[in-house]
Amino acid sequence: MTMTTADSGVSAYAANHSETEHKQITPAFMFTLALVVVALAAGMVVTMGLGGLILWAVGATWIMLALLVVMTAGG
Secondary structure, three states: OOOOHHHHOHHHOOOOOOOOOOOOOOHHHHHHHHHHHHHHHHHHHHHHOHHHHHHHHHHHHHHHHHHHHHHHOOO
């Protein structure tokens, strides 16, 4: 009688990621990133007025959609 994966358990075939190190993003980096994003948005509004705000919103929407596609693609 042959042995199947169900008989032996899938743990022998699954990758073990328990020893990988998880790097954390520092709060200082996130604060700096938020400051840059707000400064870019304010700069576009100052230079282009309401059109700059609209362009900023459209660009942010496309970036968020691209991020969602990347996060949900593949396995």
